[in-house]
Amino acid sequence: MPVTIKDIARRARVAHSTVSRALRDDSSIPAHTAERIKRLATRMGYIPSAAARSLKTTQSRALGVVVTNIADPFLSEVVRGIEEAVREAGYSLFLAAAYRDRERERLVLRSLAERRIDGAIICSSQILPADLAELEKFGVPLVLINNQAPERFAHSIAHDDVAGGRAVTRHLLALGHRRVAYLGTPVGGQASLDRQAGYEAEMAAHGLAVKPGWLLAGPDSRPAGGQAGIGLALALAPRPTAVFCFNDMMALGVLQRARQAGLRVPADLSVAGFDDVFVAEYAEPPLTTFAQPKHRLGQDAARLMLDLLQGPRPKQPIVKTIRGELLVRASTGPPPRV
Amino acid sequence: MPVTIKDIARRARVAHSTVSRALRDDSSIPAHTAERIKRLATRMGYIPSAAARSLKTTQSRALGVVVTNIADPFLSEVVRGIEEAVREAGYSLFLAAAYRDRERERLVLRSLAERRIDGAIICSSQILPADLAELEKFGVPLVLINNQAPERFAHSIAHDDVAGGRAVTRHLLALGHRRVAYLGTPVGGQASLDRQAGYEAEMAAHGLAVKPGWLLAGPDSRPAGGQAGIGLALALAPRPTAVFCFNDMMALGVLQRARQAGLRVPADLSVAGFDDVFVAEYAEPPLTTFAQPKHRLGQDAARLMLDLLQGPRPKQPIVKTIRGELLVRASTGPPPRV
DNA sequence: AAGCTCCGTGCACACGTGTGCATCCATCGA
DNA sequence: TCGATGGATGCACACGTGTGCACGGAGCTT
Structure with a gap:
């Protein structure tokens, strides 16, 4: 039902490949033609299909984030940081909750694999390394947050x-x-x-x-x-x-x-x-x-992931450590004198 | 890189269409053949591509959820309810935060449209009806939570x-x-x-x-x-x-x-x-x-959405109301005697 | 034995986008 | 004037999955 590049091509009396190139600012298309096609595209309300694009490019531009429970005030702050950084880079985010439940965990990892996510950020301390390995075998880079599994088979960022x-x-x-x-x-x-x-x-x-x-x-x-x-x-x-x-x-x-x-x-x-x-x-x-620094923990994890998606796979797992600070308020004081 | 039905077909010495039918339990495939192919598929580590499937079926089996801020303790509970119900039905969830920011809001709605989500649940009280209309024009059913816009052009579920x-x-x-x-x-x-x-x-x-x-x-x-x-x-x-x-x-x-x-x-x-x-x-x-009932608010919204995706489009927007209950604790008491 | 039905399977195309290659045409230099 | 160059565009195929239709063979009826 939605407008496709073929529809645009028909209206513009060109081949759909020309439209594709024009929209991606391919250098082989002269500026005025590209401009004309782009205007036509917006006028017709064209919105590219991420599915078709992923299929062709084998990149989904989507990341998965797995949490134990999104209603956890700590995790929801982390997820906020992730969402912000990821969105800025033009990626979308699949949210999945595992609830420390083995069955659920396999289910969500499976669904993320079906979606062919480009990477996964795991904020679920209880997740099983074996199940994660499955994803990684699939070629999906993994970043763990606050989860230093002894296996250390994945990249991680953790608070000290x-x-x-x-x-x-x-x-x-x-x-x-x-x-x-x-x-x-x-x-x-x-x-x-x-x-x-x-x-x-x-x-x-x-x-x-x-x-x-x-x-x-x-x-x-x-x-x-x-x-x-x-x-x-x-x-x-x-x-x-x-x-x-x-x-x-x-x-x-x-x-x-x-x-x-x-x-x-x-x-x-x-x-x-x-x-x-x-x-x-x-x-x-x-x-x-x-x-x-919950928010920054999320941001840094997302940025690490984005870096991994840009550059080549590092041989060694990357392990980043982040530090917070003591906040002295009123619930602590000198001990009672006996 | 991942295993496709064509790979399975080659190994099973059948056409890929036969594999496709076998995996979907098409009645035209005899049980023992289907069984054989299914075993082969799991042994080869086959995971279907959601992108290819969506492209063909024009259904993404993904929903979008838009919140103002996922770190809000109220909203994160609602999202939890949504995630649970949606997951149960085999759908995935795109999370998007709008932060009461007009620009951000258009950005996330656009990205959801590109993903061809099957429906969107909006928990963002400040979102602009005009921008939502864009999505709806696209044919995406909408459920608003606690957001009775006077326009009432979308389905909604709200607390009384x-x-x-x-x-x-x-x-x-x-x-x-x-x-x-x-x-x-x-x-x-x-x-x-x-x-x-x-x-x-x-x-x-x-x-x-x-x-x-x-x-x-x-x-x-x-x-x-x-x-x-x-x-x-x-x-x-x-x-x-x-x-x-x-x-x-x-x-x-x-x-x-x-x-x-x-x-x-x-x-x-x-x-x-x-x-x-x-x-x-x-x-x-x-x-x-x-x-x-935050959790139930999310669940009900998700279920309403799933119903909408099953049945035919209702002519009238559906408006559901949900009630909570008073919890008397210790912060209220009789007024001081003057 | 011929024709029919029915079952199992394959062929071919479609979904929307991207891209290597060929093609066409205009321009330029010799 | 002819060939070379290069710019603009189209053709055709690919990605992975789903499906209408045709085909071939087995078993049945007449």
């Missing part, structure tokens, strides 16, 4: 979570805390382990032992997971005076649980988060956190 | 904001409040006007006049907009004892501003939001709000 974990811990120690807990979560994957590693390294650097009971874990990375995970620690004697949470969402849960327990933050308990999700600033008290 | 606004206001009045303010925002578009209309209707139904100064407006729909918008009202004498905010994000800003002003919520000021963004529950105090 070890450094971030150290910075947060250092801040708490500088305030005078000595009993500091880390609240992680298995669903955090490598990120949670890295932040924990930073925490442990900084504790060790200060000559502090991590007591049993200070390594906590919540069932998920949301507020409910924070509430559940902090439970045991509040009953500890002596109680930790500060807790470093895997992310801001869990920290929100901790804040609420602390309030329910009658603890004042930060007078009785200091709470630090991670990511600087945009609501962190509006928590009560406003959350001390480590600001991951 | 008037009813929601009434419910929130009724709740505040039932608590005993008489001086109730509404904090809206121009960027909220029709939604803000509808919630305000509900507020005014309910006030009128109780025989209460809306005093000048009770209709407030913030510059944007985020916490900063709430902070800015509530400013004047706090200085009013007598001060409103309750404020109904356009959405939860603005309410968060109001909560913070109230704290800064030394007001206790809800003892001195009741604050109600709208949408039930998932952080509302973790605000301090937990926010009373009107829960819009």
Whole structure:
């Protein structure tokens, strides 16, 4: 139904190949003819068919982005960065959510393969290397975000979570805390382990032992997971005076649980988060956190991908690291004097 | 480079048309032959080309979703619902963000048209009807979410904001409040006007006049907009004892501003939001709000779209309305006794 | 045994775009 | 005047898939 170059050709009394060349500014077409054809094309409402073009050029000018959950405030910021950069370069974006579900994951990767995407950006920490390999075997370049799989078979860009974990811990120690807990979560994957590693390294650097009971874990990375995970620690004697949470969402849960327990933050308990999700600033008290540059993480991943699509395939996987900064707000303070 | 049906045909010593039919379970191919070819196809790692298929069938099995900003916690929930429903039906999703920017908006609509999407779901309240008409002229069915343009040239599904606004206001009045303010925002578009209309209707139904100064407006729909918008009202004498905010994000800003002003919520000021963004529950105090079924809004929009793609074009635009429910938490209470 | 039906398969073209090559014509130099 | 040059355009095929139609053969009826 839509207008094709053949329709234009008929009206312009030329061959469709001439129209094709004119629209692509081929040098063999004289300027005035090209101009005439272009005017005709816009007047007729011509919109090129991406499908036909991809078929011929074997380039779809589309990228896939796989997330665990688009409603995650962290991921949605990353995706925003990706979308912006990708759009600027004239690419389109397929959005796919995997929900940590194996079946779903295979389904979306399959659909991306059918679409013949030029590349995929994966923000899904739980995705299985084996399934990704399938895509890569297909010749699709891959960029992983915050997912340092030990396989390292793909390019990746990641936030330096070890450094971030150290910075947060250092801040708490500088305030005078000595009993500091880390609240992680298995669903955090490598990120949670890295932040924990930073925490442990900084504790060790200060000559502090991590007591049993200070390594906590919540069932998920949301507020409910924070509430559940902090439970045991509040009953500890002596109680930790500060807790470093895997992310801001869990920290929100901790804040609420602390309030329910009658603890004042930060007078009785200091709470630090991670990511600087945009609501962190509006928590009560406003959350001390480590600001991951989410938007830039997405942008950089997209740019890396675009570079990969331009130049030749690098032999070695490219691994970029990005750093954030500590944001001290009101949820952390000196420990209570005993 | 990828395997095509021709490659399979060569190996199976049949014509490519036979392979095509076998894979699509055409009844003219006997079962055992079809089985043989299918096995061969999976063994060879065949993945059909969506581009070629679309070209031939003039169906892309892809939908476009246009949002103002994917990082918006409300929209990202809606998109999640869309993605789920769409994926289930075997469709893919193009994500496009318009950012209330005219140029960007035309750009993304154009790219969706080039992709020959089968339909578009628009969650962008600011999008211009004229630009949408362009797409529709192209034969692309449109479903608008929460965007009742007076033109009504497209199908739409919307939350009943008037009813929601009434419910929130009724709740505040039932608590005993008489001086109730509404904090809206121009960027909220029709939604803000509808919630305000509900507020005014309910006030009128109780025989209460809306005093000048009770209709407030913030510059944007985020916490900063709430902070800015509530400013004047706090200085009013007598001060409103309750404020109904356009959405939860603005309410968060109001909560913070109230704290800064030394007001206790809800003892001195009741604050109600709208949408039930998932952080509302973790605000301090937990926010009373009107829960819009965001996820279902997305699902229903997607299903409506899928129905449209199945059946014949309806003559009349379809307009569906969906209702939410009031969630009473701790940010609202009886007015202070004077 | 001839003709019919029906089943399985292949041929050929189509979708919309891109491109190598041939063709045609005008211009120029010898 | 003729051949060479080069610019403008058309022809034909390709990309991967789907489908109408024809063809050939097997099995049946008359």
